Amino acid sequence: MKLSSSTSILIRKARLSPYLFSLLAFTLFAIFLYSQDVGYLNLSINPNPSPSTTEKQYKKLPFSIGEKEDGCDVFSGKWVWDPVNRPLYQESECPYIQPQLTCQEHGRPDRDYQFWRWQPHGCSLPRFNASLMLETLRNKRMMFVGDSLNRGQYVSMVCLLHSLIPDHAKSMKTFGSLTVFTAKDYNATIEFYWAPFLLESNSDDAVVHRISDRVVRKGSINKHGKHWKGVDIIVLNTYLWWMTGADFKILHGSFDDEVKEIVEVSMEDAYRMAMKSMLRWARQYMDPTTTRVFFTSMSPSHEKSTNWEGMPNGNCYNQTEVIEDPNYWGPDCKKSIMEVIEDVFKKSKFPLTFLNITQLLLYRKDAHTSIYKKQWTPLTPEQKVNPVTYADCMHWCLPGLQDTWNELLFAKLFYP
Ligand SMILES: *[C@@H]1O[C@H](CO)[C@@H](O)[C@H](O)[C@H]1NC(C)=O
Ligand SMILES: *[C@@H]1O[C@H](CO)[C@@H](O)[C@H](O)[C@H]1NC(C)=O
Ligand SMILES: *[C@@H]1O[C@H](CO)[C@@H](O)[C@H](O)[C@H]1NC(C)=O
Numbered sequence: 259m260k261l262s263s264s265t266s267i268l269i270r271k272a273r274l275s276p277y278l279f280s281l282l283a284f285t286l287f288a289i290f291l292y293s294q295d296v297g298y299l300n301l302s303i304n305p306n307p308s309p310s311t312t313e314k315q316y317k318k319l320p321f322s323i324g325e326k327e328d329g330c331d332v333f334s335g336k337w338v339w340d341p342v343n344r345p346l347y348q349e350s351e352c353p354y355i356q357p358q359l360t361c362q363e364h365g366r367p368d369r370d371y372q373f374w375r376w377q378p379h380g381c382s383l384p385r386f387n388a389s390l391m392l393e394t395l396r397n398k399r400m401m402f403v404g405d406s407l408n409r410g411q412y413v414s415m416v417c418l419l420h421s422l423i424p425d426h427a428k429s430m431k432t433f434g435s436l437t438v439f440t441a442k443d444y445n446a447t448i449e450f451y452w453a454p455f456l457l458e459s460n461s462d463d464a465v466v467h468r469i470s471d472r473v474v475r476k477g478s479i480n481k482h483g484k485h486w487k488g489v490d491i492i493v494l495n496t497y498l499w500w501m502t503g504a505d506f507k508i509l510h511g512s513f514d515d516e517v518k519e520i521v522e523v524s525m526e527d528a529y530r531m532a533m534k535s536m537l538r539w540a541r542q543y544m545d546p547t548t549t550r551v552f553f554t555s556m557s558p559s560h561e562k563s564t565n566w567e568g569m570p571n572g573n574c575y576n577q578t579e580v581i582e583d584p585n586y587w588g589p590d591c592k593k594s595i596m597e598v599i600e601d602v603f604k605k606s607k608f609p610l611t612f613l614n615i616t617q618l619l620l621y622r623k624d625a626h627t628s629i630y631k632k633q634w635t636p637l638t639p640e641q642k643v644n645p646v647t648y649a650d651c652m653h654w655c656l657p658g659l660q661d662t663w664n665e666l667l668f669a670k671l672f673y674p
């Protein structure tokens with residue numbers, strides 16, 4: 259008896275579960291339909307476009323003053339030699355460039371890298387208008403958040419604007435992870451916040467951060483994100499620091515825990531976690547009707563000349579030409595990460611503006627700082643004659659390539 263009753267219960271359970279399953283499926287489907295409806299209703303009141311496809315249907319984005327030519331992808335194009343209109347300022351005219359990026363001062367023999375202009379295939383970029391930018395920033399805060407490449411874009415932006423401001427009305431100050439350029443008469447700030455992973459990590463010290471065994475803490479975006487709240491325009495990046503070439507260590511819990519629970523995941527999964535956290539932060543703290551959020555794609559390195567059929571044993575050192583192959587994509591730059599970005603952003607309704615600059619940077623093996631820089635100390639003569647080891651093929655000379663990042667930012671801000 260006992261046995262049979264328990265058997266019947268088991269059978270009942272087994273019969274129940276498909277029924278439950280279909281009920282659940284139906285309920286989920288109904289919720290899905292309903293939320294789609296609500297989604298559409300909401301959208302007409304409160305614009306929530308996804309970046310690429312649906313922009314047009316909604317109210318215009320904050321700060322926009324016009325539209326780009328129909329269907330023009332400003333990130334698809336080519337570099338054209340234009341010594342008349344480039345560079346946009348001189349290295350010696352901008353005192354804010356860190357010695358890591360002042361290539362002329364550190365002996366680069368050519369200036370060719372300064373004379374290229376980005377020409378999209380489908381349209382022309384609007385001319386960078388510094389006074390329009392400054393006027394737009396009146397009573398506002400613009401912040402760049404990320405790693406040293408993002409800092410380069412930040413400095414480029416300051417260089418593009420500062421000559422309109424008299425000396426007594428501008429200042430640049432650093433407070434730990436935060437650097438603030440103030441345009442007093444405009445009550446405007448342009449800021450940089452060091453957070454190479456966006457999330458909390460063991461590389462967060464703004465000065466001492468060269469740690470080889472990198473660990474990032476899951477769910478920790480607010481550790482840094484609390485310092486970004488209240489900004490009007492935010493430009494984020496993160497990439498290079500994830501490229502350890504191995505699985506990535508993710509900390510569950512806190513850096514203060516005595517026994518740390520660390521889980522190793524693939525670089526792609528770790529990066530996906532960061533992208534999702536960033537979007538969650540944006541949804542929570544950035545109002546899409548008054549503020550703008552930008553994300554800059556990966557900045558590639560040029561470590562191996564054989565990747566572009568150069569001489570063997572070379573790198574970005576002594577490169578003065580741009581790569582002509584429109585499909586060039588070196589192995590230093592992970593396509594799998596671009597796929598993660600694409601996937602995460604596609605699923606999000608937050609109107610983040612994606613600055614897809616990777617391809618146009620890939621062509622520019624000539625624009626890196628190479629050996630013409632000073633980080634803590636200048637390179638020694640022994641290091642200078644060994645560029646295979648000591649050339650920096652990640653960072654970019656200023657003025658130069660990174661000014662184009664801001665021309666594209668300008669284009670997307672005002673002509674989305
Ligand atoms: C730049 O923007 C200002 C408005 O802030 C405008 O008056 C000026 O005409 C613009 N300059 C160019 C060259 O478009
Ligand atoms: C100055 O700008 C800040 C935002 O950065 C704003 O909160 C404040 O109201 C502005 N001050 C004036 C006097 O407009
Ligand atoms: C730099 O490149 C040129 C060719 O573009 C080559 O002739 C020269 O030997 C190279 N110099 C060094 C130091 O590698």
Ligand SMILES: *[C@@H]1O[C@H](CO)[C@@H](O)[C@H](O)[C@H]1NC(C)=O
Binds near residue numbers: 599600
């Ligand atoms: C960015 O541009 C590259 C190259 O043009 C393209 O392959 C990729 O799909 C683009 N990424 C996104 C997220 O649109």
